[in-house]
Amino acid sequence: MIVGFIGLGTMGGSMALNIRKAGYDVVVNDLRRELADRHVEAGCTWADSIGKVAEVADVVFTSLPGPKEINLVAFNEDGLLSGMKPGSAWFDLSTSSPTSAREIYPRFQSKSISFLDAPVSGGPTGAASGRLAIWVGGDEATFNKYKAVLDSVGDQAKYIGPIGAGSVAKLVHNAAGYTIQAALAEVFTMGVKAGVEPLQLWDAIRAGANGRVRTFDRLGGEFLQNKWEPASFALRLAHKDVSLATQLAREVGVPMRLTNLALEELTEAMNRGWESKDSRVAMLLQEERAGVLIDENAADVDAMKAKGDF
Secondary structure (H helix, E strand, O other): OOEEEOOOOOOOHHHHHHHHHOOOEEEOOOHHHHHHHHHOOOOOOOOHHHHHHHHHHEEEEEEOHHHHHHHHHHHHOOOOOHHHHOOEEEEEEOOOOOOHHHHHHHHHOOOOEEEEEEEEOHHHHHHHHOOOEEEEEHHHHHHHHOOOHHHHHHOHHHHHOOOOOOHHHHHHHHHHHHHHHHHHHHHHHHHHHHHOOHHHHHHHHHHHHHHHHOOHHHHHHHHHHOOOOOOOEEEHHHHHHHHHHHHHHHHHHOOOOOHHHHHHHHHHHHHOOOOOOEEHHHHHHHHHOOOOOOOOOHHHHHHHHHHHHO
């Protein structure tokens, strides 16, 4: 099997090397020839165009900045669509738009070429060590066919669903991360300005309930199962706690935009008469706005959680 790899930047460079270390014949390309020096030293073959990668590869991986670059690699005169063989496959490891992926897919499918969106998560350190999550959308049989190659790139390669599903998962993950980052900055500065030494505050909150549970595990209980009673922690108590926090912020002069939004959600949920339900019942308000109902079987949630523990 010949593996093509296009895009040897911070993430792609390490991922391509790991594929080579796994024993695959790897053909590489990048706009900057010098980035491939270490790959050639490791036994990879340099191709001076995308078309030459496409011609020889059984499967192509790309790691690119975004939709614009992905479309150029795909549809340029010397791009992947014009050069790849029927029966071959392209996995795009970039973080990109699911809409773009769904537009690309039928054009490659019409030439009997499989296209899968497969964004990765783990950062440069994970790319170097091979400890990456890879979320794949597209044809499941193609995912299974090339699973061993994916396993040389990351230790958590998962099939998520049809084309675009991988990109949706990545955007959910990243948007959550940066929103949480903003909220942490907000509440932590409040704590420091209220008089607690930063390292002591950090050490304390890491030992609390939020510090002991992985972020997305919190979705698996009440929220995914649409189960709000009996309450693990009642809404009225959560409303009291966040009210006290915003009061403290006012006293010490710290703006709390996100926390005040959270308090508004809790207040609206209280006004619905949900004060004795679990505090996470306020999440139902966003389901209503989004027009979705999430109601998964408890056994299925537990099985998925066990499957994903690592």
